[in-house]
Amino acid sequence: MCLISLGGIVVAAFYSTAVMVLVLIISILLIGCSLIFTGWRYREIANLSRYLRQISGGDYSLDVRDNVEGELSILKNNIYKVTIMLSEQGSLLQQDKTQLTNAISDISHQLKTPLTSMMMMADLLSDTKLPSEKRQEFTRTIRIQLERIDWLVSSLLKLSKIDAGTVSFKKDQIAVKKLIQKALEPMLISMDIKEQTVSVEGDDSTSFVGDLNWTAEAVINILKNCVEHSPTGGKIVITFSENALFTEFIITDSGKGIAKEDLPYLFKRFYKGKNASEDSVGIGLAMAHSIITHQNGDIEVRSKTGEGTQFRIKFYKQVT
Numbered sequence: 143m144c145l146i147s148l149g150g151i152v153v154a155a156f157y158s159t160a161v162m163v164l165v166l167i168i169s170i171l172l173i174g175c176s177l178i179f180t181g182w183r184y185r186e187i188a189n190l191s192r193y194l195r196q197i198s199g200g201d202y203s204l205d206v207r208d209n210v211e212g213e214l215s216i217l218k219n220n221i222y223k224v225t226i227m228l229s230e231q232g233s234l235l236q237q238d239k240t241q242l243t244n245a246i247s248d249i250s251h252q253l254k255t256p257l258t259s260m261m262m263m264a265d266l267l268s269d270t271k272l273p274s275e276k277r278q279e280f281t282r283t284i285r286i287q288l289e290r291i292d293w294l295v296s297s298l299l300k301l302s303k304i305d306a307g308t309v310s311f312k313k314d315q316i317a318v319k320k321l322i323q324k325a326l327e328p329m330l331i332s333m334d335i336k337e338q339t340v341s342v343e344g345d346d347s348t349s350f351v352g353d354l355n356w357t358a359e360a361v362i363n364i365l366k367n368c369v370e371h372s373p374t375g376g377k378i379v380i381t382f383s384e385n386a387l388f389t390e391f392i393i394t395d396s397g398k399g400i401a402k403e404d405l406p407y408l409f410k411r412f413y414k415g416k417n418a419s420e421d422s423v424g425i426g427l428a429m430a431h432s433i434i435t436h437q438n439g440d441i442e443v444r445s446k447t448g449e450g451t452q453f454r455i456k457f458y459k460q461v462t
Contacts, residue, residue: 190221197225253294256287297425300359301411304432311437312353313460318382318391319346321354325361329369336374344382350389350457352437360433363426364393364453371397371451387459394452400445408443 263280266272272280303309322342333340368378372395382391400408407413409431412424434441438458445451 190218193221197228253291256291260284260287294425297429301425301429301432304429304436309356309436311356313351314354315349316352316354316357317346318344318348318350318384318389321358321361322380322382322391324354324358325365328362329365332366332369333378336369336372336376338369338372338374338376338378340378340380342380344380344391345384348382348384348389350384351460352439352457356433357437360430361393361455363430364455366426368393368395368397368451368453371395373397388456389459390454390456392452392454394450396450399447399449400443400451401447405443405445409441 263284267277267280319342326340365378372378376396378396379394380391381394382389384390404413409427410424411428413428431441434455434457438460440456440458442454443451444454
């Protein structure tokens with residue numbers, strides 16, 4: 143700017159003094175405006191640098207936006223958008239940290255009870271005077287507790303894989319009848335002991351797209367809940383159907399039902415309702431929910447105290 147003004151003054155000198163003075167005044171004004179604008183830009187850049195240092199320090203409460211047109215205003219708005227994104231990510235990370243802390247606490251609690259029990263029984267088993275009947279009873283109890291711990295650890299590993307997105311669910315065409323048969327197999331002994339009956343109704347051609355083994359795992363956990371909460375001689379009814387939008391199967395038991403205040407939290411991890419058994423961990427239904435929802439599905443529960451419980455599972459058609 144100074145060089146341009148100097149060149150203008152030299153050229154004006156060849157015309158007249160008045161022209162030269164006019165050019166000189168205009169040049170001074172231009173140089174002054176340029177210095178003022180440059181100073182303003184440096185101040186704005188300094189403010190942005192200070193703002194960025196505060197963001198790097200974890201302070202996302204500042205708002206750097208303005209309504210002035212220009213490149214700096216655009217830059218400020220873009221920086222603010224990044225600030226909001228970082229703030230949201232920070233909140234999510236804090237939530238994840240809290241959930242992890244709570245999960246570790248819950249897992250520790252779930253493992254502590256059976257481990258304490260086994261340690262006490264192990265001490266008693268070391269007594270040579272312990273009657274053989276008691277020895278067999280303690281040994282059987284320890285085995286049951288070990289099976290419970292094994293199931294808990296296995297379930298938590300499966301859940302963690304699903305949450306981390308490392309599970310690759312297959313997308314096979316699955317016959318619902320085949321899925322139900324596969325899920326019922328491990329439950330037949332428990333149902334036989336409690337003299338419970340099961341009826342399965344639906345068209346053999348009903349199917350959905352999903353992973354047979356993982357979905358069977360989900361249905362097993364639901365059936366396990368139904369068997370545990372249904373009385374001796376109770377009945378479990380499974381029906382399934384298919385339409386243009388989704389494939390649905392409904393599992394209904396004749397149990398004591400679920401309290402209304404427990405229903406919103408039924409699929410929450412480690413949640414135990416009022417009617418939960420003492421051995422309940424509160425993880426089976428949470429895993430069933432995760433498996434189903436990760437396969438373009440949905441699960442809801444309807445229940446009234448004393449009238450049984452109904453689980454409605456839907457797998458929606460893939461849009462092509």
